[in-house]
Amino acid sequence: MPGAFRVDLHVHTCLSPCADNGMVPTRIVARALEAGLAAIGICDHNSAGNVAAVREAAGKDLRVLGGMEITTSEEAHILALFDGQEALERMERLVQDGLAGLNDPEAWGDQILVDSRDQPVGIEERLLAGASALSAEATVREIQALGGLAIASHVDRPAFSLAQQLGFIPPELPLDAVELSFHFRGEKAPFRAFGFPLVSFSDAHFPEEIGRSRTLFRVEEPSVAALRLALRAGGGEW
């Protein structure tokens, strides 16, 4: 018997240079539960380094899907979410192999690795704000090959969206969905015309933003595998 699950699959942590340093596991989990979410996706820029910590902090109360917000070589953002840790780490290696440069915290912000009790355990030195060497097409192909969920981020926004960077979304790109941002207020029709299911998530960079935009799915459980099937069958509601 399927249940109705509210999910927010686009949440950053203090590992993302642009996110608030208060985006630590216990606060993320507390805020997600407060917002009535059944699952969240942890998607830091080009890294999955804080996924395990948030998952551990969540315990059984909240499902935490592991992911990344990948910057493709065209500087388009694509969310990649996985059920398994191994697939996530393989994707992370592919992304980080082509990531150039070192972070300058003064220019971009801090990149803090934490444990499940919010304690800093390291600083990520690579420039996570940079772009990977994978094209959008290669990125989506690899996500799919590893059994993940591929969602084009905030396609209604003027920066880092697949639609803006490439002019339009290639219809043959095997995306599972496209995300409209929290800011979106207009007509959905032009975005439906891309031919992919629409979802909306928070893209939270601050704790209070978690859940400000979420999508409801009627599935057995809010896993990547079940959400993929639900998207193919017509998508979620928001």
Next chain:
Amino acid sequence: MRLSHIAKALDLELRCGDLEAEASGGYVSDLMSDVIAHAEAGDLWLTVQIHANIVAVAAMKELSGIVLTGGREPEAETLRKAEAKKITVLASRLPAFELAGRLYQLGLRGRERHAGGI
């Protein structure tokens, strides 16, 4: 070449910062990763990108300034960050090709780079 001279000659409008810096070269690109990889300190950067990240890129690469081309205007956050980082942001109604041509006529030069692709 001083930014004040360039701005006056080509009708560039100042959106943030001052015109004191010397531009030692020019670079045109709308991919920030490309600018990070290939622009050089002192370059004047022509782009249509208006996102706040252009400020971080310009600061990181010690560029002499950013010119938003084709009538683009900076986002509010971009201006806030540019003020904090003291990055000069200029705006031009001309498209990048036209503006680059006029900068070249004025005597500003890029550098021949053999970067070997991205």
